[in-house]
Amino acid sequence: xxxxIVQMYRGSSCLRDLGADCNGAAAVMLALALSTVLxxxxxxxxxxxxxxxxxxxxxxxxxxxYTAVTAKSAGASxxxxxxxxKSIASNYSFTNGTxxxxxxxxxxxxxxxxxxKSTAVEVIISQPQTPLISxxxxxxxxxxxxxxxxxxxTTGSGCVVALDKGNVVDVTDTGHTVLNLNSCSLYINSDxxxxxxxxxxxxxxxxxxxxxxxxxxxxxxxxxxxxxxxxGTAPINDPYAGTPIPSYSGCNQNNYSDNSSTPQxxxxxxxxxxxxxxxxxxxxxxxxxLGAGIYVIDRGSxxxxxxxxxxxxxxxxxxxxxxxxxxxxxxxxxxxxTLSITAPTTGATAGLAFFQDPNAPSSGTNSLxxxxxxxxxxxxxxxxxxxxxxGGASGASTCTQLVAYQVxxxxxxxxxxxxxxxxxATIGSTSNQLVE
Numbered sequence: 185x186x187x188x189i190v191q192m193y194r195g196s197s198c199l200r201d202l203g204a205d206c207n208g209a210a211a212v213m214l215a216l217a218l219s220t221v222l223x224x225x226x227x228x229x230x231x232x233x234x235x236x237x238x239x240x241x242x243x244x245x246x247x248x249x250y251t252a253v254t255a256k257s258a259g260a261s262x263x264x265x266x267x268x269x270k271s272i273a274s275n276y277s278f279t280n281g282t283x284x285x286x287x288x289x290x291x292x293x294x295x296x297x298x299x300x301k302s303t304a305v306e307v308i309i310s311q312p313q314t315p316l317i318s319x320x321x322x323x324x325x326x327x328x329x330x331x332x333x334x335x336x337x338t339t340g341s342g343c344v345v346a347l348d349k350g351n352v353v354d355v356t357d358t359g360h361t362v363l364n365l366n367s368c369s370l371y372i373n374s375d376x377x378x379x380x381x382x383x384x385x386x387x388x389x390x391x392x393x394x395x396x397x398x399x400x401x402x403x404x405x406x407x408x409x410x411x412x413x414x415x416g417t418a419p420i421n422d423p424y425a426g427t428p429i430p431s432y433s434g435c436n437q438n439n440y441s442d443n444s445s446t447p448q449x450x451x452x453x454x455x456x457x458x459x460x461x462x463x464x465x466x467x468x469x470x471x472x473x474l475g476a477g478i479y480v481i482d483r484g485s486x487x488x489x490x491x492x493x494x495x496x497x498x499x500x501x502x503x504x505x506x507x508x509x510x511x512x513x514x515x516x517x518x519x520x521x522t523l524s525i526t527a528p529t530t531g532a533t534a535g536l537a538f539f540q541d542p543n544a545p546s547s548g549t550n551s552l553x554x555x556x557x558x559x560x561x562x563x564x565x566x567x568x569x570x571x572x573x574x575g576g577a578s579g580a581s582t583c584t585q586l587v588a589y590q591v592x593x594x595x596x597x598x599x600x601x602x603x604x605x606x607x608x609a610t611i612g613s614t615s616n617q618l619v620e
Contacts, residue, residue, distance in 0.1 A: 230325075234313055238328050244276035245307045245332035246618055252289060252305040253334040253616045262291050269307050278309050285311045293333050296620045304335035304619065333620035341391065342420070342611030343368035343599040345587045347567060349396070349419050351376045357386040357405070357593040365390035366579065368601035369411075371611065372396060373419035382407060386593075394420065423587060423609040424565050429505050429541055430532055432480050435461035439484070442492075443468035452477025455531070457503070460484075463513070466492035466521070474500050478533055481513040482506060488521035488554070497561075499528035505541035512544035514569070517554045527562025527607060535585075535608030537562035544568050546589060555595060560584050563608050573597065583608060 248269040255265040266289040270280050273287045280287040286309070293299050293306030313325035343365055346354035354374035357363055361384075369392040372379045379397030382388065382405035392411040393399075396419050399407060407413060438461045442448060445468070452458040452475060463484025466472055474496035480503045488494060496502075502525070504513035515538060517523055527537040537560050540550070548569040552558065558575030563585040571588040574595030583603035 230313075230315065234326065234328060237311075237313070238330065240276060241278060241309050241311070241328060241330040242332070244273045244278050245309050245330040246334075247276070248272040248287070248289075248309075249305050249307040249332040249334035250616060250618060252291070252307065253303075253336060256291065256303075256305060257336050257616060265289070265291060265305060269305070273307070273309055278311065283311065285309065293620075296333055298333050298335055298619060301335065304333055306331065306333045306620075331620070332618060334616060335619045337615060337617045337619065341368045341601050341603075342371050342423075343585050343601045344591065345371045345373075345420060345423070345585075345611060346379075346589070346591050347373055347422055347587065348589045349373045349375070351397075352590070353378055353381050354397075355380045355591045355593070357382045357388055359384045359386060359594060361386045361574075361594060362596045363388045363390075363593050364579070364596075364598040366598065366600050367391050368599060369394060369612070371420045380407070420611070422567060423611045424536070424539075424563065424567070425542075427533070427536070427539070427565075429503060429539075430457050430478050430480070432457040432459050432478075432482075435459050435482070437464070438462055441465040441467070442470040442472060443490075445469045445471075447471040447473065449473045449475070450479075451475030452479060460486075463487070466494060468492060471495075476500060476528065478503060480505060483508065483511040483513055485514050485516055487516040488523060489516075489518045491520055491522075493522040495524050497524050497526040500525055501527060501533035501536050501539055503533070503539045503541075504544070506544075509543070512541055512548065514544075514548050515540075515550045515552060517552050517558065517575075519553055519555050519574075520557075521554050522557040523554050524559045525561070529605060529607035535563050535603075535606055536565055538564040538566070540566045540569060542567045550588075553595065562606055563587060582606070585611060587611070 251272045252265040252269040255268045269289045270287045278285045288308040290306040292302045293304050298304040308331045310329040312327040315325040348354050352374050354372045370390050372395040375397040377398040378400035379395050380399045382401045384403045386405040388407045390409050392409050393413045394417045395415045398415050436459045440460050457478040457480045459480045461482045464486050466488045468490045471493040476498040478501045483506050506512040525537045527535050546568050551572045553574040555575055556577050559580050561581050561583055566588040568589050570590040572592045576598050577596040579598035579600055582600055583606040584599045
């Protein structure tokens, strides 16, 4: 058996012999060793550089995606937003087709949780890296890639909107009232410091409140929100702006009035509106059922009082307008009357239960104060007039929206926003955000 001490001695002796070898063997071994050391050192340096490149590339992808979705929100085509995204990436020195750089823009995204969603834009930037000193220990560098997705995101599930942007009080809630906005939000466009004014023991419970101006409370009134109260916000756009008044002609009824106890039924024909000229009035114990369709009140008033009942639950829109440009129809529903109306889910007036002509003068007022006996599924849309509202305290309606110029609440009221299949517009503020 060989002595290990002798073997160790002989090994160290060989190293001394190589150091003294004039034939260059030691120089070769030293060069190889140094090459490995330098390669590893170079790899460390280049990895740090590649990390910096990755960070810069991610910033480029984020900026390109955000710019692209902003362009889309402004109406840009896919070709235009692609050009804008690639231009932004180029500003970060990632020019598509140069130095191996590839910039891919997808609208809608092809992957991730926003795949297939037309409101989102996906930007992917990639570039292979060339090893320098590290080439001693690796044949090729890595391909660095960054991906970003930006989308137009609607925040807040709104159910009450006051559109007046003037320096006025848009919404008031007074007395011993409780307004429940179940999991939905309140939007107020006025920039007045008291845009929302609450007094007495009034309470508003809402998912969130977005108010351009401010809030004024007195006498113990309180605004409670689960997701926050935000003042100084940008005004919200009218969610039903641009919806045209349905075309109609003539009069099917003129000065319609019913105060008898004999139930009546009226049905529109197909998509042709049924027209009540100079108002529709239900009083006493009268009962009227409206079939599915559009019912136009041309001037005058849609009014219900006493113990009257109106049932229109198969997809009905009541349009308040004027064929003469004056005397625009308004709505008046008083306590004791029973109203049940469900808006159509499709068609020209989808989601609209009440639709007042935007040309109606702002001086007009509407009163929907049927209380618990008032069940409205869909939107009440009064874009240029005040609405005094009290109804639905039991929360029987699955989806109720109130969009008016100004709003005054009295009495206990509950709004629910389970509107996924109601045909209503989405109410909320939309902003462009990086989402992936």
